[in-house]
Amino acid sequence: MAEATTMGTKADATAPAGQVFPRYEQTFPTLTLQEIARMRRFGEERNYRHGEILFETGKPGPGMFVVLSGHVAITQRDGFGHVTPIIDQGPGQFLAEIGQLSGRVALVDGHAEGDVETLLISPERLRALLVAEADLGERIMRALILRRVSLIRGGAGGPVLIGPSDSAGVVRLQGFLTRNGYPHHLLDPVADTDAAELIARYSPSPSDWPLVVAPDGTVLRNPGESELARAMGMIRELPRDKVYDVAVVGSGPAGLSTAVYAASEGLAVAVCDTRAFGGQAGASARIENYLGFPTGISGHALTARAFNQAQKFGAEVMIPVEVKSLDCAYVDGAFGLKLDNGDVLRARSVVVASGARYRRPEIENLADFEGRGVWYWASPIEARLCADQDVVLVGGGNSAGQAAVFLSGHARKVHMVIRGGGLGASMSRYLIERIEAAPNIELMFNAEVVGLEGTKDGSLERVRWRSRLSPEESTFDTRNLFLFVGADPATGWLDGCGVMVDRAGFVVTGARDNVQEKVQDKKSQARQATALETSVPGVFAVGDVRSGSVKRVGGAIGEGAQVVAALHGFLGDTAKPSL
Numbered sequence: 007m008a009e010a011t012t013m014g015t016k017a018d019a020t021a022p023a024g025q026v027f028p029r030y031e032q033t034f035p036t037l038t039l040q041e042i043a044r045m046r047r048f049g050e051e052r053n054y055r056h057g058e059i060l061f062e063t064g065k066p067g068p069g070m071f072v073v074l075s076g077h078v079a080i081t082q083r084d085g086f087g088h089v090t091p092i093i094d095q096g097p098g099q100f101l102a103e104i105g106q107l108s109g110r111v112a113l114v115d116g117h118a119e120g121d122v123e124t125l126l127i128s129p130e131r132l133r134a135l136l137v138a139e140a141d142l143g144e145r146i147m148r149a150l151i152l153r154r155v156s157l158i159r160g161g162a163g164g165p166v167l168i169g170p171s172d173s174a175g176v177v178r179l180q181g182f183l184t185r186n187g188y189p190h191h192l193l194d195p196v197a198d199t200d201a202a203e204l205i206a207r208y209s210p211s212p213s214d215w216p217l218v219v220a221p222d223g224t225v226l227r228n229p230g231e232s233e234l235a236r237a238m239g240m241i242r243e244l245p246r247d248k249v250y251d252v253a254v255v256g257s258g259p260a261g262l263s264t265a266v267y268a269a270s271e272g273l274a275v276a277v278c279d280t281r282a283f284g285g286q287a288g289a290s291a292r293i294e295n296y297l298g299f300p301t302g303i304s305g306h307a308l309t310a311r312a313f314n315q316a317q318k319f320g321a322e323v324m325i326p327v328e329v330k331s332l333d334c335a336y337v338d339g340a341f342g343l344k345l346d347n348g349d350v351l352r353a354r355s356v357v358v359a360s361g362a363r364y365r366r367p368e369i370e371n372l373a374d375f376e377g378r379g380v381w382y383w384a385s386p387i388e389a390r391l392c393a394d395q396d397v398v399l400v401g402g403g404n405s406a407g408q409a410a411v412f413l414s415g416h417a418r419k420v421h422m423v424i425r426g427g428g429l430g431a432s433m434s435r436y437l438i439e440r441i442e443a444a445p446n447i448e449l450m451f452n453a454e455v456v457g458l459e460g461t462k463d464g465s466l467e468r469v470r471w472r473s474r475l476s477p478e479e480s481t482f483d484t485r486n487l488f489l490f491v492g493a494d495p496a497t498g499w500l501d502g503c504g505v506m507v508d509r510a511g512f513v514v515t516g517a518r519d520n521v522q523e524k525v526q527d528k529k530s531q532a533r534q535a536t537a538l539e540t541s542v543p544g545v546f547a548v549g550d551v552r553s554g555s556v557k558r559v560g561g562a563i564g565e566g567a568q569v570v571a572a573l574h575g576f577l578g579d580t581a582k583p584s585l
């Protein structure tokens with residue numbers, strides 16, 4: 007095979023960049039002339055004069071640019087007006103990061119250095135290119151992901167949070183942005199002059215922490231997740247009058263799997279999640295039993311790949327967007343999903359993948375310390391807060407075991423409070439062995455936490471606990487309590503729609519006897535309920551929310567794949583799943 011010809015590049019520009027970007031060659035590959043020729047049918051030529059802007063931080067990106075001639079300078083801008091050069095891209099190089107797959111806002115600025123000729127490929131055509139040109143698509147996709155990783159590392163294009171690193175608001179917003187793979191910076195007002203000046207100007211009260219500075223200079227005081235997401239352009243307006251083939255509620259493993267399979271088979275898919283992609287699996291420091299990952303993989307890493315994959319196939323993922331209720335009247339051939347901002351999302355079928363929400367045990371004063379020392383999640387953000395301290399962790403299941411092992415690598419000591427008399431019945435053997443091997447995990451069986459006490463400033467200071475075999479109470483001095491005591495199905499939003507749930511609230515599927523007579527059309531009436539279909543035809547359920555499901559990542563992902571065949575059946579789509 008003839009060797010591919012590479013277009014001329016500004017070679018000396020790669021030397022310093024190679025040191026800054028650890029996987030430079032993969033992050034900023036140079037395309038050959040032949041490759042660019044193959045890409046031409048996906049784009050259109052656009053030319054820019056010296057100094058003209060190709061894309062701007064905080065504004066929706068027009069797609070991916072391939073530089074045909076000239077150079078484009080990529081710079082990072084923050085809300086304080088600082089501009090930092092990132093890289094210079096020349097002929098044969100392409101300009102985009104993962105957000106451009108779905109037309110999200112740009113996280114950096116790009117402007118022409120001299121006159122520039124480009125090929126602009128819109129988000130929709132970019133997705134078509136990735137699918138049609140498999141080898142080239144793989145290189146481009148890898149580059150887009152690595153670029154986002156670099157932007158996250160540098161905090162480029164995201165908000166600047168200003169506040170003490172252990173304040174409840176900082177931990178909450180850092181958790182939200184990190185779980186959603188969104189770049190951000192944290193500045194300590196004591197150490198940073200920009201932050202100190204802003205504090206002097208806004209004089210925030212304790213409840214205002216953190217101040218958040220968006221790249222356009224807007225300042226928010228301790229915003230909620232939705233407010234922050236809106237300010238950053240993370241949520242887009244719902245397309246008017248659009249009816250999706252399927253609306254997926256939840257972007258945990260089951261919802262993401264549904265989205266990937268359904269979108270790859272040509273269905274128009276919308277996915278909503280109230281918090282972040284990954285669901286409960288996102289809380290897992292290391293999943294060791296998912297097929298194909300012999301060394302284990304963190305739940306965040308696994309589901310981040312699925313999140314990118316869903317976008318590659320064109321699924322519209324909306325986060326943070328909570329579905330408040332479901333209207334099953336099927337007006338004009340579509341279900342109506344009422345969203346938290348009042349909009350109604352319309353879809354011809356619905357997949358319930360809303361999983362389960364952590365349980366809040368009966369502990370005195372619990373609500374006072376949530377987000378201020380009481381955690382339901384053990385990620386590096388929480389681990390940082392308990393470095394070299396004693397922590398208390400409640401629970402005896404696999405999720406508690408994983409969290410205890412993870413935290414034992416950061417905390418001085420993990421006191422594990424377990425209601426039962428042993429771990430054998432509730433935890434996998436490999437986790438029990440790791441716990442036994444960790445010198446700084448102390449197991450306390452037949453025990454329960456009963457109350458919490460705090461400092462004057464509202465932080466957790468002490469945990470009261472007792473043995474279930476005696477009424478006497480004891481205390482632990484600790485600033486951090488982790489609760490992993492199981493989860494209840496997240497099905498409140500289905501109330502009033504006729505979707506049948508079992509005694510514990512999990513959604514019943516597949517049982518013919520349970521299917522209501524309230525069916526919307528003749529075709530549905532004639533059909534048997536498929537294995538994953540609920541009592542309302544056209545509404546399906548997958549993963550942890552489903553009655554009788556195995557409550558494992560592998561099970562959730564398998565059900566997501568399986569439900570797509572049933573969706574085709576319901577939608578009367580003749581397209582067969584591609585294998």
Ligand SMILES: Cc1cc2nc3c(=O)[nH]c(=O)nc-3n(C[C@H](O)[C@H](O)[C@H](O)COP(=O)(O)OP(=O)(O)OC[C@H]3O[C@@H](n4cnc5c(N)ncnc54)[C@H](O)[C@@H]3O)c2cc1C
Nearest residue numbers: 256258259260280285286287329361362405549550557559
């Ligand atoms: C700490 C921890 C460790 C674990 N480790 C393992 C492991 O090692 N191996 C394994 O196999 N399993 C593990 N599990 C279990 C596994 O994570 C779950 O079985 C799996 O995540 C279930 O996936 P799901 O998509 O069905 O639901 P979930 O993961 O619960 O996702 C549901 C999603 O729906 C969203 N949602 C809920 N209601 C709404 C609404 N009204 N509107 C919009 N969005 C909504 C939620 O925000 C959430 O993101 C672990 C669980 C935990 C908590």
